Amino acid sequence: MPVRRSRQWAYGALAWLIFFIASHVVLVFFPGDDPTVHSPGGRRAYVIFNVVLISMSTVGAAVLVATVRPWARRLPRWTILAPLWFGSVLLVVRGAPGLVENLLMVTGVRRGGFVGAQDISTGEFWAGLAINTYFFAGAVLLVGATVTYVRGSAEVRRRGRADRSE
Numbered sequence: 001m002p003v004r005r006s007r008q009w010a011y012g013a014l015a016w017l018i019f020f021i022a023s024h025v026v027l028v029f030f031p032g033d034d035p036t037v038h039s040p041g042g043r044r045a046y047v048i049f050n051v052v053l054i055s056m057s058t059v060g061a062a063v064l065v066a067t068v069r070p071w072a073r074r075l076p077r078w079t080i081l082a083p084l085w086f087g088s089v090l091l092v093v094r095g096a097p098g099l100v101e102n103l104l105m106v107t108g109v110r111r112g113g114f115v116g117a118q119d120i121s122t123g124e125f126w127a128g129l130a131i132n133t134y135f136f137a138g139a140v141l142l143v144g145a146t147v148t149y150v151r152g153s154a155e156v157r158r159r160g161r162a163d164r165s166e
Helices: 003-029 042-068 070-074 077-107 122-165
Strands: none
Touching: 003 042, 003 122, 042 070, 042 077, 042 122, 077 122
16 A cells, blocks of 8 residues: 555544544533533543543554654554554444444434434434544544554565565
8 A cells, every 4th residue: 555545544543533632622621511410420530531531542643643654663563553453443342333323223223223212302313423423434544544554564574574685
């Protein structure tokens, strides 16, 4: 795969993560309606949860930058691959089922989706569809960046072995 195309996956996933980080920073400072009404942990748990998400995403953003920068070739390969695979699995697990649930509801195959939410409003449905589509798009971008990094780093290792054998 050409280098340019592999960078597009990484930069696309990076843009997705930057938006994710920014939205959660805003949620910490401007939570809107009380998000802790049905939460046993209260406001502190809400803030800690968002800070953990922001931290994980910031690390993910740094890893994505490392996939396309020459200085990262000096890093052990696993330090880049482990967070890429972890993030990819996390986003696929979050994005795919939600989108499938929305598709089941839209097509009428299962009106309440997986969880049987029969009486959600139209606004709630479209908000859920937008959020699930957003996470699914993040999964596609991050998996694309991961796969192109794996292929690219394998190619670099093959070329390195060929150069050493000459």
